[in-house]
Amino acid sequence: MLEIIDNADLSAHTSLRLQGRVDRLIRVHHPTELADAKRALRGAFRGLLGEGTNSVFGSHIQGSMIQIAWRGIERISPNQVRAQAGENWDELVQWSLCQELQGLENLSMIPGSVGAAPIQNIGAYGVELSQRFSELEAVHWEHHERKRFRLADCFFSYRSSIFKQLSHQGWIISQVDFQLNPQDAGDPSSVLHYAYPDLMQRFACAAPRNARELAQAVRSIRSHKLPDPNIEPNAGSFFHNPRLSNPIVMDLKARFPELPIYPDGAHHHKIPAAWMIERCGLKGQRQGDVGVSDKHALVLVNYGQASGESLLAFAQTIIQAVQQRFGLTLSIEPRVLLR
Template identity: 35%
Template sequence: MPIEVDVNLKPYNSFGLPATAHRLVRIRSAADVRRVVDHPKLGRAPKFVLGGGSNIVLTKDVDALVLKMEIPGIRLLEERADAWIIEAGAGVPWHQLVQWSLDEGFPGLENLALIPGTVGAAPVQNIGAYGMEIKDRLDSVAVIDLVTGRSVLLPASVCKFGYRDSVFKQTGFGGLSGKSVITHVRLRCPKPWRPVLGYLELERKMAETATPQPTARQIFDWICEIRRAKLPDPAVIGNAGSFFKNPLVSAEQCRDIIGRDPHIVHYPMPDGSIKLAAGWMIDACGWKGKAVGGAAVYERQALVLVNRGEARGAEVVTLARAIQESVYGRFGIRLETEPLLF
């Protein structure tokens, strides 16, 4: 099992931030994880799991042993009367899996098209977009304990999914952050397929194209077009996607904010809470296009912070904290970051 030393992590995080991994092991199978756990020196070392690096902000070098997840493979695991169950390795790019599922005739993931990152990281963050989250399609997750090396298949019901949250991200009692690593993910594509619509941008596409009953492929193409129009490609401009969570508030809180800012964009949720558009609030505070060093707020979408050149992690964090203080001062809302600040 090769151990790489002093590895440059700039190519391995979508923000393109400079950092060095003092030790790195490439994980290409579940057996590789067990080899690390059983290793006389590496087994007890702190671990840092790295997938596509699309949800982290590196502010320093990584002293922990970096497990670079590169487990490949996608397959149809089982066809049931009510669903297709597909399995993918943790190292597979998420968008590649969505494309594969459509090409093979297993629709159901199209609303999650073009989300950056790897399959193994998707349940950690409970990725979501356009009316769908991965929890809506997750069947189970194959996990290995980083202390014992024991393999467990966890059903979706025990993953404690929340808004951009899961048991894999939680550190308290019962949380699995830093204690386990995901090797494979199994997803459930329901039969018969039904489109997930309702988002304003999708309704506009339906109207523009006179397509009241779009296919899964049409929804996939629309979402790719929408995302490319407003979000920067990490291969061109370094970024970690949406940097802040859309805050959830009570109906009473929302009425109070609307009283002060009648135009604030907000969405009622099924549980009675209200989701506020963080990007709108950041834009309203005048942050669009502003920069701290090489870190800046994207001109087309205030929810996204970008690397304009040689940005450092500390500059990204400074900009993010300034935005948080500004939004709190105007709206009384403390924005939470989506990516892990390391």
């Protein structure tokens, strides 16, 4: 059954808790209900909502949004798992660990839904979704075609995929399949990834014995480093880390010798946006109800009754400060919809 909520309060459906409303929010509990949802629109279709942990909305969104709410996880072969789009990502991670499957442990505690995870190819602690992805099924909003997308079709890259391109924004991801490793398949340390600096430090004396131990370490590091969105509403990283070609990076490094740089392929490096924001003196700074977290400079927090508009105005002051000091223009990671 469709759930229709008129004049829906978006602060209740987003991790930033920004003040805002949409004319109609339609919660869909099965992909076959999408046709009914289309008939139930009030005004224009304005986009999809999973758990709203990577979204910034303005004070009034005109038209209707569709929230994907169908759930379910199953093991479709000894090393393949299928999860429905409305399933909570971290519950999938925990479920796979209970099934003695390894592969998703580094992606523990990332908020949001399974269906949104391929959109920006979620990643953390040295692993990206694309490395564990098998294929997905999507339904087209306009012509109702049902299609399977394999790895090569998705064009995954750093926090991006083909689904971010305008040409593919009509696809609604209905389920995602993952390729994982049964824990009894051999030496666990050979497939566990703990080369990321924080994890290396944690496991300096002994390698993690299994995926659960690695997942526990990731959870503990995340809890220490990142503000809890239930206490300080946020959307995780607000800006992408710039990926720059080697000559540009070397030029920057000559001007800022302490700049941390991370190789990314043969010809590029990634630069931590958090480091630049901190160097601009903005970590912990506030402007009205919004501010930069004092725990992590890449995280913007709604400290009260902020709107999407005020958060974005604050984000612009950060972008300008970084531009003036480093000559780089930061880009915003979450999806932004203002009207």
